[in-house]
Amino acid sequence: MATPKTPQTTTPGTDERPDALPVEQPGRTPALRDAYVLGGNRIPFARAGGKYTGASNQDMFTAALEGLVARYGLQGERLGEVVGGAVLKHSRDFNLIRESVLGSSLSPQTPAFDLQQACATGLEAVVTVSNKIRLGQIESGVAGGSDTVSDAPVAVSEGLRKALLKASHAKTLGARLKAFAAVRPGDLAPSTPSTGEPRTGLSMGEHQAITTAAWGISREAQDEVALNSHLNLAAAWKAGFFDDLVTPFRGLTQDQNMRADSSAEKLASLKPVFGKHLTPSAPTHGAAASEAGGPALPTGPTMTAGNSTPLTDGASVVLLGSREWAAEHDLAVLARVVDAESAAVDFVHGHEGLLMAPAHAVPRLLARNGLALEDFDFYEIHEAFASTVLTTLAAWEDDDYCRTELGLDGAFGSIDRSRLNVHGSSLAAGHPFAATGGRIVATAAKLVADKARETGRPARALISICAAGGLGLAAILESTASPAVTPAQSTES
Amino acid sequence: MTAAAQEAPERRNPRLVTLPTLPGLGGLYAKGVASSGRIAVTRSPVGRVLPGPRDVVLPDVVYRVADVPTADVTEHLTAYQRLVGERVDDTLPAGYLHVLAFPLATALMVRGDFPLPLLGLVHVSNAVSVHRPVRVGDVLEVRASAENLRAHRRGVQVDLVTEVSTGGELVYRGVSTYLAKGFRLPSGEEPLPEQTDEVPREDFVPPFPTARWALGSGTGRAYGAISGDRNPIHTSTLGAKAFGFPRTIAHGMYTAARALAEVGAARGDAYDWTVEFEKPVLLPGTVQVAITRTPDDAAHPGGFTYVGWNGKSGKRHLGGTVTPR
Numbered sequence: 001m002a003t004p005k006t007p008q009t010t011t012p013g014t015d016e017r018p019d020a021l022p023v024e025q026p027g028r029t030p031a032l033r034d035a036y037v038l039g040g041n042r043i044p045f046a047r048a049g050g051k052y053t054g055a056s057n058q059d060m061f062t063a064a065l066e067g068l069v070a071r072y073g074l075q076g077e078r079l080g081e082v083v084g085g086a087v088l089k090h091s092r093d094f095n096l097i098r099e100s101v102l103g104s105s106l107s108p109q110t111p112a113f114d115l116q117q118a119c120a121t122g123l124e125a126v127v128t129v130s131n132k133i134r135l136g137q138i139e140s141g142v143a144g145g146s147d148t149v150s151d152a153p154v155a156v157s158e159g160l161r162k163a164l165l166k167a168s169h170a171k172t173l174g175a176r177l178k179a180f181a182a183v184r185p186g187d188l189a190p191s192t193p194s195t196g197e198p199r200t201g202l203s204m205g206e207h208q209a210i211t212t213a214a215w216g217i218s219r220e221a222q223d224e225v226a227l228n229s230h231l232n233l234a235a236a237w238k239a240g241f242f243d244d245l246v247t248p249f250r251g252l253t254q255d256q257n258m259r260a261d262s263s264a265e266k267l268a269s270l271k272p273v274f275g276k277h278l279t280p281s282a283p284t285h286g287a288a289a290s291e292a293g294g295p296a297l298p299t300g301p302t303m304t305a306g307n308s309t310p311l312t313d314g315a316s317v318v319l320l321g322s323r324e325w326a327a328e329h330d331l332a333v334l335a336r337v338v339d340a341e342s343a344a345v346d347f348v349h350g351h352e353g354l355l356m357a358p359a360h361a362v363p364r365l366l367a368r369n370g371l372a373l374e375d376f377d378f379y380e381i382h383e384a385f386a387s388t389v390l391t392t393l394a395a396w397e398d399d400d401y402c403r404t405e406l407g408l409d410g411a412f413g414s415i416d417r418s419r420l421n422v423h424g425s426s427l428a429a430g431h432p433f434a435a436t437g438g439r440i441v442a443t444a445a446k447l448v449a450d451k452a453r454e455t456g457r458p459a460r461a462l463i464s465i466c467a468a469g470g471l472g473l474a475a476i477l478e479s480t481a482s483p484a485v486t487p488a489q490s491t492e493s
Numbered sequence: 494m495t496a497a498a499q500e501a502p503e504r505r506n507p508r509l510v511t512l513p514t515l516p517g518l519g520g521l522y523a524k525g526v527a528s529s530g531r532i533a534v535t536r537s538p539v540g541r542v543l544p545g546p547r548d549v550v551l552p553d554v555v556y557r558v559a560d561v562p563t564a565d566v567t568e569h570l571t572a573y574q575r576l577v578g579e580r581v582d583d584t585l586p587a588g589y590l591h592v593l594a595f596p597l598a599t600a601l602m603v604r605g606d607f608p609l610p611l612l613g614l615v616h617v618s619n620a621v622s623v624h625r626p627v628r629v630g631d632v633l634e635v636r637a638s639a640e641n642l643r644a645h646r647r648g649v650q651v652d653l654v655t656e657v658s659t660g661g662e663l664v665y666r667g668v669s670t671y672l673a674k675g676f677r678l679p680s681g682e683e684p685l686p687e688q689t690d691e692v693p694r695e696d697f698v699p700p701f702p703t704a705r706w707a708l709g710s711g712t713g714r715a716y717g718a719i720s721g722d723r724n725p726i727h728t729s730t731l732g733a734k735a736f737g738f739p740r741t742i743a744h745g746m747y748t749a750a751r752a753l754a755e756v757g758a759a760r761g762d763a764y765d766w767t768v769e770f771e772k773p774v775l776l777p778g779t780v781q782v783a784i785t786r787t788p789d790d791a792a793h794p795g796g797f798t799y800v801g802w803n804g805k806s807g808k809r810h811l812g813g814t815v816t817p818r
Contacts, residue, residue, distance in 0.1 A: 186711065199755070200704040210701045277781065277804035278701070348757065349797065350703035350785050 035130035036333045037477065038326050040442020041068035042316030043249035044256065045430035048149040051252045052313040057086040057093060060249070060315035061100040061146035064438075067247025068142065068317050069105050072331060078107040080138025083125040084145045084317070085116040087433035087468075090153035096146070118467035119384065120342070121145045122316060122437020123475060129320045130337040139325040143441075144317030145434025151313070159187030197468065199348050204355070204468060205385065209275025209303050211353030212387040215394050216283030219302040223267040225386035226307040226427045233424025234260035241423055245442050257310055257430040272301035274308065285401060286394045307386035312430030316438030318445075335445035335461070338476035341365035347470040352405070355388045357472025358464035359395040360405070363412050365474045371460075373413035378447050378461040380440045383426040388466055422447065437465060437473075444477050452479035507555045507638060515558050515593070515635065516600045518721035524603040525611030551639040551651065552606045556597050561633040570629065573719050577747065578754040583629040587621045587766050588750030590665045592720045594655035597637040598669065601653065607639065609651060612724070613736070614671040616745050617650070621667040621766045624818070631659045648674040697809050699802050704755060704782040706801070708743055712776050716747040742773040748780065748811050752799040755784050759797070761817035768813035772803065779803075780810055787814065 042064050046052040052060065061084060069075055084097045093099070098112040117124040125143035132138045156164065159182070166179035196203050202210075212222075236242060237254055259266075278301065319331075326333050343361035345352035358381070366373065373396065381389045395401050396412040403410060423443055426436055444461035451459035459479045466472050563585065573589050574581045585593070602611045627633065634657070641652045650672050657665035713727030725732020726742055733741045749768035753760070760766075774780055784799040796816030802809045 201707060202702065202705050206705070214701065348703065348755075348784075350701060350783065 032134050033136065033322060035133035035320055035337045036323060036326060036480065037126075037335045037337060037441060037445035038319045038321050038331045038333060039068070039072055040245055040316065040318045040438060040445065041065075041071060042246055042435065042439055042442070043067070043314055044246055044252040044254055045312045045314035045432055045435070045439075046150075046250075046252055046256045047430065048311040048313065050150070050256050050313070051250050052148060053150045055148065055250060055313065056151050057089065057146040057148055057315070058096055058100050058103070060148065060313065060435075061086075061096065061144065061317070062103045063247065063249050064144060064146070064315040064317045064435075065100055065104045065106070065142065068319055070247075071244065072319055072329070074319075075105045076107050077140075078109045079140045079142060080111075081129060081132060081141040082106070082110055082112040083115055083129050083141065083143050084112075084438075085114045085121045085125065085434050086146050086148075087116060087118055087121060088147055088149065088152045089114075089116070100146075116434070117342075117473070118469055118471060119382070119431070119433045119436060120465045120467040120471055120473040121434035122318075122439070123340075123441065123463065123465050123473050124342075124437070126318055126320065126337065126437060126441050127340040127473070127475060133320060133322050134337075140319070140321040140329075142317050142319055144315065144438040145432075145436075146315035147432035147434045148313040149311040149432075157187045157189055159184060163187070197347075197354065202354075203274075205274035205303060205308055207347065207354035208308075208385045208387055208391075209278060209301065210350075211356060211391050212302060212385075213275060213278055214284045214353065215286045215387075215391045217302065217387045217390045217394065219268075219272075219304075219307075221390055222302060222307040222386035223264060223304075225383065225389055226267055227262055227264055229383055229386075229421060229424045229427035229429075230259045230262040231424075232422055233258050233428035236423035241443075241446070245446065255429045257312060258424075258428045262306075267304070267306040270304035270306045272304055274303040275301040286398050303385060303387060307427065309384055309426045309431040312432045314430065314432035314435045314439075316435040316442065318438045318441045332449075333480050334449040335477040336480045338460075338478050339365060339369050340473065340475040341368070342471065342473045344472070345470040352470070353391060354468070354470055355384055355466035355472075356391065356395065357470055358466050358474055359392045359472075361472045361474040362396075362462065362464055363402075363406050363408060365476065366462075369476060371476070373415060373462075375460060376415075376462045377419060377451055377459040378422060378444060379415050379420045380425065380444045380461060380463045381421060382431075382436060382440065382465040383421065384431065384466055386427060389420070392464070392466075440465070441475075441477070448477055448479040507553045509555050509557055511557045511559060512597070512600070513558070515561060516596045518596045518599060518723070521596060521599045521603050522611075522723065525599070551608070551642050552601065552604050554601070554604075555636055555638045556601055557634065557636045558597060559634050561593070561635055563627070563633060564630050567629055569719070574754075576715060576719055577750040579750075580754075580758070585627040585629070585631075586750070586753065587623045587665065587667075587764070588746060588753055590623075590627060590657055591619070591621065591655070591667050591669075591746060591750075592722075593633075594635050594637060594657060594665075594667065595720065595722065597635055598639075598653040598655050601637050601639050608642070609649070609671070609673040609676065614673055616669060616770060617672045618670045618769045619667065619746065619749060619767065620670075621665070622818070623763050623766070624664050624666075625662075626762045627657065627659065627664050634658045642678075644678050645672055648672050648676045649678055697802070697807065699781065699804075699807055700783045700785070700800070702781045702804075703784050706748070706751065706780040706782060708774065708776055708778050708780065710741070710777045712743050712747065713741045716744045720744065720746070722746075738773065739775065741776045743776055743778070745770040745773075745811065748774060748801060749813060752782065752784060752801065752811070752813065753815055755782075756797045756799070756815045759817075760815050763818040765796075765816045765818060766813070767815075768811055770811050771809045772806075774801075774810050787816070 082097050082101050097114050101110050101112045115125050122145035129141035129143040163179050163183045167176045170176040170179055341361045341364050343357040345357045347354040383389055397414050399411045402408040402412050440463055444463055448459040448461050461477045464474045571581055579586045636656045638654050640654055643650050653669045655667045717723040717728045726736050727744050753766050780801045781804040782801045787796045787798045796814055798814050800812040
């Protein structure tokens with residue numbers, strides 16, 4: 001598609017694959033080459049109203065970026081592009097990433113742009129930068145995201161906003177006064193951002209509570225995911241895994257939400273916060289719906305503050321580059337960005353759960369790459385809620401669902417749970433929306449690189465992130481540094 | 494289906510009364526309050542019996558306004574679209590056409606010979622057909638008539654029918670069914686109908702919601718300001734109390750219009766939209782809502798079914814369908 005159709009000059013019978021076209025011809029799309037994750041950096045994630053109170057998205061993104069620059073010696077470097085975004089963004093941050101670049105010690109000649117895809121922002125930035133590298137448009141880039149709820153933009157009410165706009169357009173004092181006369185006392189209350197879906201008025205937690213009930217996911221299973229997240233993250237911090245992935249910020253050296261001493265008992269003691277107004281009804285999907293032939297038991301509310309991700313502040317970035325650029329800068333290559341797939345679901349009228357899009361994206365992504373669900377060493381499934389992970393896995397194990405909703409021949413498959421979020425995920429680390437993608441990509445890239453080094457075999461990670469608006473994004477990372485990687489696998493064809 | 498959708502069998506050759514413009518609702522309400530008082534005088538301990546057989550008939554008249562311009566409605570239309578969640582564009586959604594035609598229907602209901610009191614009429618159901626989209630700039634003819642006065646278990650019901658056409662082509666037809674509680678037709682006039690309007694309510698099991706409406710205390714005033722329907726039960730706590738409600742209640746048509754809007758583009762350009770109102774929504778209040786595709790094996794496949802209920806009591810507020818034509 002990107003190949004302009006110019007008259008063929010090659011003799012008949014020669015290879016006519018688009019990538020076989022001579023690359024030196026002006027206007028031709030060059031053959032694709034690979035993009036690699038070279039490293040990552042983030043600041044520790046802080047709980048809302050915690051250590052980062054008063055720090056803006058730009059402050060945090062700049063801090064994460066500057067830490068990356070320091071770690072990889074990029075001072076004064078002109079990178080190909082810096083791409084990132086924030087989900088909760090003030091209108092003054094129209095050039096958030098470019099302003100962050102200007103505040104960093106990168107060359108001021110480094111271009112940048114903002115991008116936003118709700119909770120998938122960070123991963124979408126990684127996909128965008130790596131695609132530019134793959135196309136040969138840039139040699140290097142940084143992708144990431146930043147979000148704060150402690151410093152979230154607060155807007156004036158619609159009534160006040162309209163009055164202010166009218167007054168600013170008014171030509172006389174009388175007209176201005178008239179505009180303000182329309183303001184009612186209730187209009188003075190500010191309008192704060194919410195996690196509610198604009199089209200449904202349900203919060204993300206309430207949406208997920210419906211999906212959780214539909215799939216009959218138990219409280220115990222959710223608490224287990226949450227506990228593993230905390231224990232795995234704490235173990236990774238203790239083992240020093242994040243030493244070269246995190247730069248302290250504002251006195252915070254570790255993720256503030258992490259509870260190394262969490263226990264099943266503590267998690268079980270928490271009261272449900274989502275789904276309280278759902279009328280108990282029987283599951284409609286999955287094993288729970290068809291158990292033992294008898295009527296399934298209705299499940300009460302199961303989602304607590306412990307098995308739901310807390311609101312968090314933070315920022316993360318990932319360094320990407322071509323193999324040549326990495327070699328020129330004496331940087332090791334962690335992982336190849338293999339491919340990515342986005343999906344969206346019809347949640348507005350309840351046909352599908354709000355956060356179920358990754359269940360659709362992953363099978364398509366794997367089919368395109370000739371991979372099965374079992375072909376991965378690591379699964380990084382973003383823990384928006386513990387039950388998001390569990391409903392996604394349950395969906396892939398459900399024959400009927402995979403047939404009717406995903407168009408597969410049967411169940412997509414199961415995963416080895418010991419490979420799931422092995423160094424913890426959002427439940428423990430927190431989830432500053434746009435910053436999560438960068439955290440996961442850097443973690444997964446380092447995981448596959450380490451694994452390949454240990455085993456001498458290539459390692460592969462699957463990343464899946466759900467997002468507001470019924471969106472989902474999935475990506476594959478693969479190790480390259482292993483001696484077992486043949487030239488064919490690290491294809492530069 | 495509601496009785497509202499049926500053709501009125503007793504329809505004679507009505508007198509066509511052409512008004513120069515659509516009347517304003519404010520004056521009509523003042524008139525409605527006066528005539529409601531007049532009708533209430535006939536109250537008796539066992540219910541208000543409509544006076545002698547000769548007076549039981551509905552006014553045999555069709556109100557008409559010939560050339561209703563819509564070129565200048567944009568600002569008002571936008572306010573309506575924002576309020577109920579419609580896409581802001583140049584199409585007049587069905588709920589807006591209802592609002593447009595409502596004063597003409599109201600003018601009928603405040604006539605001296607209309608046998609029921611305007612205040613105290615309960616809007617029980619509404620059925621609308623949009624045959625083709627009406628757009629800003631179309632010049633409309635609006636008609637209103639009262640039809641199908643009939644006995645109901647709890648009183649009498651009447652249909653207010655409004656029709657909108659442009660260039661001689663019918664583009665909209667709305668049937669609003671009202672119940673006058675405590676009234677009955679003189680005995681022997683008409684048997685009580687089968688209770689087809691009374692779907693058993695007890696077996697309602699709330700489905701999974703697809704949406705939630707958090708309605709503030711000003712919801713009635715906001716819709717009143719845009720629709721012109723400033724019935725005190727919607728706009729003033731005292732007014733609501735006077736009619737037996739602890740607080741103001743949301744306009745039924747506001748909730749139905751929101752459901753219609755939230756079906757979205759899938760309803761198409763031409764559609765049928767029905768609603769049956771049950772428990773009023775007290776303000777402020779939260780309505781649990783499920784708007785789902787009607788199953789293929791249902792009576793009217795291809796459309797949407799919606800229901801709104803109270804999450805605490807489990808009682809239904811409204812339910813209906815939106816079906817592309």
